Amino acid sequence: MLNNHHSTPFFLLLCLLLAMPLVGNADVSPETLAKRAKRKNMTLKEWNTDAASRTKWLDHMTVYDAEGRKVEEIEYAVYGQVWRVVTEYDAEGQVSREVEYDGKNKPVRIRKYEYNDNGTKRKQYNYLPNGKLYSVKVFEYTFSED
Numbered sequence: 001m002l003n004n005h006h007s008t009p010f011f012l013l014l015c016l017l018l019a020m021p022l023v024g025n026a027d028v029s030p031e032t033l034a035k036r037a038k039r040k041n042m043t044l045k046e047w048n049t050d051a052a053s054r055t056k057w058l059d060h061m062t063v064y065d066a067e068g069r070k071v072e073e074i075e076y077a078v079y080g081q082v083w084r085v086v087t088e089y090d091a092e093g094q095v096s097r098e099v100e101y102d103g104k105n106k107p108v109r110i111r112k113y114e115y116n117d118n119g120t121k122r123k124q125y126n127y128l129p130n131g132k133l134y135s136v137k138v139f140e141y142t143f144s145e146d
């Protein structure tokens with residue numbers, strides 16, 4: 001046992017930092033974690049080519065963060081951006097907020113989420129860009145006895 005009182009805060013901080021990834025992924029399946037590991041810091045670009053003119057354009061782009069979670073998704077057409085969604089996550093790794101932008105990159109909708117204790121979505125709050133709440137979606141889960 002170390003008697004150096006300066007090492008104790010360092011040790012506690014080290015333990016906390018090492019445990020953080022475990023807390024954030026506690027309810028995530030091994031399959032999801034494996035998929036995320038393959039997508040760390042990845043940008044996926046989907047290209048489309050017109051058969052007649054052979055014109056090539058960027059059709060869709062998805063950006064993943066250092067943990068392999070989707071943080072941005074953009075849909076394009078020949079003329080440019082159609083829409084874009086930016087996703088934010090909470091400390092538990094759940095989607096906490098999504099901001100949807102139009103083709104001119106102006107915010108059109110903001111979604112915020114609440115979750116049940118088991119990690120499933122409970123509510124989705126939909127806001128206008130000015131912050132005014134315009135609808136609430138409630139998620140109901142029913143399991144059949146098949």
